[in-house]
Amino acid sequence: MKVELRRKFVPNSNGRLQVLSSGGGTQSICMVVLIYIGAIPKPDLIIMADTEREASNVFDYHKRHIKPLCDEMGVEFVIVPKSDWTNNDICTESDDETVLPAFFTEFNGRSAKGELGKQPGFCSSKWKVEPIQRYLNNRFGEKELTKRGVDFWIGMSFDERNRVKYPSGKWQKRYPLFEAEILREQAIQIVQYFGLPEPPRSACWMCPNRHDEEWIWMKENVPQDFAAARQFEQELQQDFPWLYLHKSGVQLGEIIFTTKPKQQDIFDQFCDTGMCFV
Numbered sequence: 001m002k003v004e005l006r007r008k009f010v011p012n013s014n015g016r017l018q019v020l021s022s023g024g025g026t027q028s029i030c031m032v033v034l035i036y037i038g039a040i041p042k043p044d045l046i047i048m049a050d051t052e053r054e055a056s057n058v059f060d061y062h063k064r065h066i067k068p069l070c071d072e073m074g075v076e077f078v079i080v081p082k083s084d085w086t087n088n089d090i091c092t093e094s095d096d097e098t099v100l101p102a103f104f105t106e107f108n109g110r111s112a113k114g115e116l117g118k119q120p121g122f123c124s125s126k127w128k129v130e131p132i133q134r135y136l137n138n139r140f141g142e143k144e145l146t147k148r149g150v151d152f153w154i155g156m157s158f159d160e161r162n163r164v165k166y167p168s169g170k171w172q173k174r175y176p177l178f179e180a181e182i183l184r185e186q187a188i189q190i191v192q193y194f195g196l197p198e199p200p201r202s203a204c205w206m207c208p209n210r211h212d213e214e215w216i217w218m219k220e221n222v223p224q225d226f227a228a229a230r231q232f233e234q235e236l237q238q239d240f241p242w243l244y245l246h247k248s249g250v251q252l253g254e255i256i257f258t259t260k261p262k263q264q265d266i267f268d269q270f271c272d273t274g275m276c277f278v
């Protein structure tokens with residue numbers, strides 16, 4: 001398979017560690033495919049955080065379809081389990097009152113429509129970004145890595161320019177799809193033409209950042225994840241009775257969802273890029 005890119009993606013050649021940060025979704029997989037076919041250069045390694053609440057089949061898919069590609073092209077594929085690198089979980093490790101995911105809360109009451117506001121969310125940085133940084137510091141040596149610097153390759157496409165930011169310092173970001181002017185639809189086509197099966201949805205099963213269509217999709221297609229989310233909400237409410245997973249402030253098991261499932265790509269807005277969409 002050959003792909004002509006409108007622009008070349010050229011990694012920094014100044015010795016910085018080049019790390020493809022995979023969120024597990026189609027755009028991350030598109031980057032792996034482009035590396036495999038030689039359309040973009042190889043990184044030093046490919047890394048993926050495991051929040052340990054990841055939707056069913058995500059890691060099975062990667063072990064079955066992505067790891068063999070990485071092995072064949074000689075690029076290491078590393079999964080970083082959250083609990084190996086942090087004690088942050090639903091609450092921060094230092095304070096069992098501070099909840100990390102952006103759940104809906106009735107703490108400040110309800111809107112005229114009966115809907116809830118949302119509390120701020122920090123799970124993406126505490127469950128993904130920090131564990132990966134700690135893993136890399138531990139593996140390559142913190143001092144050495146600070147001197148060297150790290151470029152994370154993030155799978156945002158050309159149509160996501162509002163989310164593209166180039167921070168300076170030790171941990172920097174590059175965007176191979178964006179920089180090569182690849183649109184999201186094209187990324188999906190590249191993965192399809194390459195012949196990989198459709199990737200499973202990559203997001204935590206208890207993630208509150210879902211539309212009704214996504215909850216319906218989960219309930220119908222991955223009932224074990226929906227059941228886990230229901231149970232999780234019940235347990236969460238034993239400590240935090242004002243928190244909910246759905247904006248209606250009704251428990252998941254009691255909601256009558258009224259909208260119909262939409263197209264399959266809704267989920268990929270979440271942690272697909274290695275950064276949660278919160």
Ligand code: SF4
Nearest residue numbers: 123124203204207276
């Ligand atoms: S998918 Fe949702 S719950 Fe999981 S880390 Fe990302 S924002 Fe948090």
